[in-house]
Amino acid sequence: MELWYTEKQTKNHGITTKIKRTLYHDQSEFQTLDVIETAEFGNMLVLDGMVMTTDRDEFVYHEMITHVAMNTHPDPKEVLVVGGGDGGVIREILRYPSVTRAVLAEIDKKVIEASKTYFPQIAGKLDDPRVDVQVTDGIRHIAENKGRYDVIIVDSTEPVGPAVGLFQKPFYEGIYEALKDDGIMVAQTESPWFNRDLIRQVYRDISNTFPVARLYTASIPTYPSGLWSFTIGSKKYDPLHVNEAELSKFDTRYYRPEMHKALFELPAFVQELLTDEVK
Amino acid sequence: MELWYTEKQTKNHGITTKIKRTLYHDQSEFQTLDVIETAEFGNMLVLDGMVMTTDRDEFVYHEMITHVAMNTHPDPKEVLVVGGGDGGVIREILRYPSVTRAVLAEIDKKVIEASKTYFPQIAGKLDDPRVDVQVTDGIRHIAENKGRYDVIIVDSTEPVGPAVGLFQKPFYEGIYEALKDDGIMVAQTESPWFNRDLIRQVYRDISNTFPVARLYTASIPTYPSGLWSFTIGSKKYDPLHVNEAELSKFDTRYYRPEMHKALFELPAFVQELLTDEVK
Incomplete structure (x- = not known):
């Protein structure tokens, strides 16, 4: 089974990236936090469903x-x-x-x-x-x-x-x-x-x-x-x-x-x- | 029903974009041709599954x-x-x-x-x-x-x-x-x-x-x-x-x-x- 993370960056457009696994998921008083291990960009930090940073870029x-x-x-x-x-x-x-x-x-x-x-x-x-x-x-x-x-x-x-x-x-x-x-x-x-x-x-x-x-x-x-x-x-x-x-x-x-x-x-x-x- | 076009730009990463309709699909002796009307980028020309150009960019x-x-x-x-x-x-x-x-x-x-x-x-x-x-x-x-x-x-x-x-x-x-x-x-x-x-x-x-x-x-x-x-x-x-x-x-x-x-x-x-x- 292939897992892909898709972020709608606008209402009508986004990126999709293959993930190896989810490393972390949490909810703070401010936002939702996720860390996923992707195949293309290494680890990726996602806050409220928006990519914040990745190992590669x-x-x-x-x-x-x-x-x-x-x-x-x-x-x-x-x-x-x-x-x-x-x-x-x-x-x-x-x-x-x-x-x-x-x-x-x-x-x-x-x-x-x-x-x-x-x-x-x-x-x-x-x-x-x-x-x-x-x-x-x-x-x-x-x-x-x-x-x-x-x-x-x-x-x-x-x-x-x-x-x-x-x-x-x-x-x-x-x-x-x-x-x-x-x-x-x-x-x-x-x-x-x-x-x-x-x-x-x-x-x-x-x-x-x-x-x-x-x-x-x-x-x-x-x-x-x-x-x-x-x-x-x-x-x-x-x-x-x-x-x-x-x-x-x-x-x-x-x-x-x-x-x-x-x-x-x-x-x-x-x-x-x-x-x-x-x- | 929402239709989205997804292009794997590498084996592990790509873009996905909402489409309104397919305007054209054909096969030439060289490649597959598609024109789709997208919500974000207007008309989009796709050759062999790769975006060539769009109205907007x-x-x-x-x-x-x-x-x-x-x-x-x-x-x-x-x-x-x-x-x-x-x-x-x-x-x-x-x-x-x-x-x-x-x-x-x-x-x-x-x-x-x-x-x-x-x-x-x-x-x-x-x-x-x-x-x-x-x-x-x-x-x-x-x-x-x-x-x-x-x-x-x-x-x-x-x-x-x-x-x-x-x-x-x-x-x-x-x-x-x-x-x-x-x-x-x-x-x-x-x-x-x-x-x-x-x-x-x-x-x-x-x-x-x-x-x-x-x-x-x-x-x-x-x-x-x-x-x-x-x-x-x-x-x-x-x-x-x-x-x-x-x-x-x-x-x-x-x-x-x-x-x-x-x-x-x-x-x-x-x-x-x-x-x-x-x-």
């Missing part, structure tokens, strides 16, 4: 949400991750020797526990001494830590359920307050194919909150449409004004310092989301 | 296989498309006023006929007076037209069935001979996630045939992994040496002249396919 999301902002800031010391309970963003943040403290504000401790058990390559750095794991509401954490962070990374789930507030303007305004005077933020902002209204709204909100707003994309096979967007808000540093030759280099599999500025040359159908003109 | 593939090479050549006049019976590449080629003749060498006339009927937005330019549609084997056409073309675009199906020969070194050598002394070619070369050995081989073959070889990618939701590669071979003009400010601009939805050079800043896991080092 996780490097794209975790590198790309992290390094563009981190490598734009010249000296990131205190960094906050909102969400991101799988630990992949923390792992990438710790590559920077300048980082003295990386705080994970994850609302659902079951995500952290399942990730440590089933995704050791992703979650393995959560016990690093520089990491402070806090099981808490990211919105509350931000309100309680004004002017504290150099970089804030919003690694949320989709804008349904517990993450709805993480896609709204008051949240970005709170992040602005929680950043130092030269701080920078980045958020995952969904698919340019399937979430166009959301991307327009978020980009507008971040543009109206921060002096610098930038959007870029990366290719993630297990995410809806295979193309994903990330939006940066920055108080001072512009990713387009870095000196690429001086950027930190790591043994990464997607991000390269040489692509840092090239990332912002968007396809026309994405670029048009950044203007208020209706096309 | 066709612009990515057709623009991106065409404009990088065409806009690198300073004055493309005679252009050949091998395969491409849906007419989308021809449509993009005709945007260039310099083009005097665009030849389509498609082996399967049923692809051309079905595209004219079910994809008028894609195939609508096949009757343009500058277009010469030839139902023929592209390999033979190339052998019979030495030194003739400014640009050759290989818009093939997957490397199974009728298209196997289009991924082999003798074919690229034939293209070299069919190009003028300053000619340039480009071929679709599959997914950097699922066809890594093929891309390595094709890049090596084209590098060994042409003085300039370059690879770039584009995001196509209905193609395996959502990320697709294209490989250029050029006798003279290097896409990295264009003056972007002088490139032709069109009302395109993906390609922008401003991304022309940025396209070649590849993700690390793609970049590594271009070296012979084993990683």
Whole structure:
């Protein structure tokens, strides 16, 4: 008997992937959690029926949400991750020797526990001494830590359920307050194919909150449409004004310092989301 | 009753998409042809069970296989498309006023006929007076037209069935001979996630045939992994040496002249396919 996991990524379209077995199934107070072992992508974390990460392609999301902002800031010391309970963003943040403290504000401790058990390559750095794991509401954490962070990374789930507030303007305004005077933020902002209204709204909100707003994309096979967007808000540093030759280099599999500025040359159908003109 | 079309893009992974109805089903001497009306992507052309193009995302593939090479050549006049019976590449080629003749060498006339009927937005330019549609084997056409073309675009199906020969070194050598002394070619070369050995081989073959070889990618939701590669071979003009400010601009939805050079800043896991080092 062959078992296949099918995710309807929109009402009318999705992916289907062969599974070897279900490793974990649980229900927290926030969401349903599943870990399945797939034939193509290795272990796969699924929250409320949506793929969050897989062994095989996780490097794209975790590198790309992290390094563009981190490598734009010249000296990131205190960094906050909102969400991101799988630990992949923390792992990438710790590559920077300048980082003295990386705080994970994850609302659902079951995500952290399942990730440590089933995704050791992703979650393995959560016990690093520089990491402070806090099981808490990211919105509350931000309100309680004004002017504290150099970089804030919003690694949320989709804008349904517990993450709805993480896609709204008051949240970005709170992040602005929680950043130092030269701080920078980045958020995952969904698919340019399937979430166009959301991307327009978020980009507008971040543009109206921060002096610098930038959007870029990366290719993630297990995410809806295979193309994903990330939006940066920055108080001072512009990713387009870095000196690429001086950027930190790591043994990464997607991000390269040489692509840092090239990332912002968007396809026309994405670029048009950044203007208020209706096309 | 809901009908869904599922394509196994690898043995263990695929896409599934809701269909409204089947518009066309036929068998040619070369392949099975289907056109289905989908809820998410509009009409979808499927050859031998593999998605070739859809109304909604066709612009990515057709623009991106065409404009990088065409806009690198300073004055493309005679252009050949091998395969491409849906007419989308021809449509993009005709945007260039310099083009005097665009030849389509498609082996399967049923692809051309079905595209004219079910994809008028894609195939609508096949009757343009500058277009010469030839139902023929592209390999033979190339052998019979030495030194003739400014640009050759290989818009093939997957490397199974009728298209196997289009991924082999003798074919690229034939293209070299069919190009003028300053000619340039480009071929679709599959997914950097699922066809890594093929891309390595094709890049090596084209590098060994042409003085300039370059690879770039584009995001196509209905193609395996959502990320697709294209490989250029050029006798003279290097896409990295264009003056972007002088490139032709069109009302395109993906390609922008401003991304022309940025396209070649590849993700690390793609970049590594271009070296012979084993990683």
